[in-house]
Amino acid sequence: xxxxxxxxxxxxxxxxxxxxxxxxxxxxxxxxxxxxxxxxxxxxxxxxxxxxxxxxxxxxxxxxxxxxxxxxxxxxxxxxxxxxxxxxxxxxxxxxxxxxxxxxxxxxxxxxxxx
Amino acid sequence: xxxxxxxxxxxxxxxxxxxxxxxxxxxxxxxxxxxxxxxxxxxxxxxxxxxxxxxxxxxxxxxxxxxxxxxxxxxxxxxxxxxxxxxxxxxxxxxxxxxxxxxxxxxxxxxxxxxxxxxxxxxx
Numbered sequence: 001x002x003x004x005x006x007x008x009x010x011x012x013x014x015x016x017x018x019x020x021x022x023x024x025x026x027x028x029x030x031x032x033x034x035x036x037x038x039x040x041x042x043x044x045x046x047x048x049x050x051x052x053x054x055x056x057x058x059x060x061x062x063x064x065x066x067x068x069x070x071x072x073x074x075x076x077x078x079x080x081x082x083x084x085x086x087x088x089x090x091x092x093x094x095x096x097x098x099x100x101x102x103x104x105x106x107x108x109x110x111x112x113x114x115x
Numbered sequence: 116x117x118x119x120x121x122x123x124x125x126x127x128x129x130x131x132x133x134x135x136x137x138x139x140x141x142x143x144x145x146x147x148x149x150x151x152x153x154x155x156x157x158x159x160x161x162x163x164x165x166x167x168x169x170x171x172x173x174x175x176x177x178x179x180x181x182x183x184x185x186x187x188x189x190x191x192x193x194x195x196x197x198x199x200x201x202x203x204x205x206x207x208x209x210x211x212x213x214x215x216x217x218x219x220x221x222x223x224x225x226x227x228x229x230x231x232x233x234x235x236x237x238x239x
Contacts, residue, residue, distance in 0.1 A: 034227075043208050043230040044159065089158060101212075103149070103228060105158045
């Protein structure tokens, strides 16, 4: 079935380096993508999102890139800090009928930042 | 930003008992609330979608008689795990979505879901 997946389950970086977390999706009907950060024992925290009519969006220290041709999404974190250590999920948002939009989450990447 | 709370944050119960988890939107009206389940080191799996005043829509494989969802007001949804068993032990997370783009910021955001902090359920 269609799903959202990740290339790398774990990523370890040095403090101050840039991090890139990747995500592949297969549902071409998805029109909205979101990156979430989840710390241990907590709910997901919104990081950044992007609509399918865009290919890049920047936030504070984060950038999301969307390549619809190869159905690939990435999250770039600049100057990674220890506080960035968490599991990162990509999610796709698709209309499930009526006014409901359901999120399908990828498997997650554990980012570890070494001091 | 929009805040969603869950209560309790953790609960331990005996097998066969029922447990109710509350999800509240604190500063906005949530027309739609979602319930997810997350097992250790796994992703979030959507269990059901509930719209205020109507019956919940369950995902395939989720037993509606076991996981009772009530969305009686625009700020409260409850998930009741009936006759809980050890295999129901999990991290239950709710999210809430308001109307249109009024809650989201920036040109790329719409229909954003705001997540609660989760409830850790352990069934002995």
